[in-house]
Amino acid sequence: MTGRLLAPSVLGRRVPLPMVAWLALVWVTLWGEVSPGNVLGGLAAGVAVTWLLPLPVLDPGIRVRPLALARFLLVFGWDMAISTARVVFYVFRPGPPPVELVRVELRTSSESMTVLVMTALSNVPGSIIVEAYVAERCLMLHVLGIPGDAAGKVRADVAALESRVVAAFGTRADREELGQA
Incomplete structure (x- = not known):
């Protein structure tokens, strides 16, 4: 259930929300100003990048105990x-x-x-x-x-x-x- 919440499907492709949030943060940082336009632009860019360029699911083989x-x-x-x-x-x-x-x-x-x-x-x-x-x-x-x-x-x-x-x-x-x- 949490997998679907963190990566909802948009037009048939999964969009990982933590990655979108990270990309939006980078976007706002690069613009140097927190404004509604920059935040929305960062979110839009994050969704577009993660939807157009999906990353493969990788398992590095590491579990932390x-x-x-x-x-x-x-x-x-x-x-x-x-x-x-x-x-x-x-x-x-x-x-x-x-x-x-x-x-x-x-x-x-x-x-x-x-x-x-x-x-x-x-x-x-x-x-x-x-x-x-x-x-x-x-x-x-x-x-x-x-x-x-x-x-x-x-x-x-x-x-x-x-x-x-x-x-x-x-x-x-x-x-x-x-x-x-």
């Missing part, structure tokens, strides 16, 4: 703080820091989840994605500041991050793929 998102953000913030401290330590310490290239296999086959995992990894200081093998579901990471054999720790950390990302943003199929459903 507030509790899992809060957990993801807390752990991600902690990881960033620890990684920043590790990088700062090695910046001020004489000599070269320990670095390693680690190949990590992802368990998810979802492109959306893979992109979110890659984004999270790229934002943590001390780790850079050197290469992504999408068909093989593998990432090659350059990690800084983890002494000894870092491969096992990095793989475990990425698997935990992947689980948190899928729990916070994944569809039911994504969660089932990781055994979280």
Whole structure:
């Protein structure tokens, strides 16, 4: 019922009212003056654009779960703080820091989840994605500041991050793929 209220049919085509409102707001902003004529002109332009140029229905494959998102953000913030401290330590310490290239296999086959995992990894200081093998579901990471054999720790950390990302943003199929459903 709400779908029909938010996108009524005009001459056989759906017109999404939130998009019309957004386009009208942009129209009024571009004109620089709120007047009845500008608002009506913006609404007319919004209806015309959305009716003449309908957007396809897209599902980005992302669902937000507030509790899992809060957990993801807390752990991600902690990881960033620890990684920043590790990088700062090695910046001020004489000599070269320990670095390693680690190949990590992802368990998810979802492109959306893979992109979110890659984004999270790229934002943590001390780790850079050197290469992504999408068909093989593998990432090659350059990690800084983890002494000894870092491969096992990095793989475990990425698997935990992947689980948190899928729990916070994944569809039911994504969660089932990781055994979280």
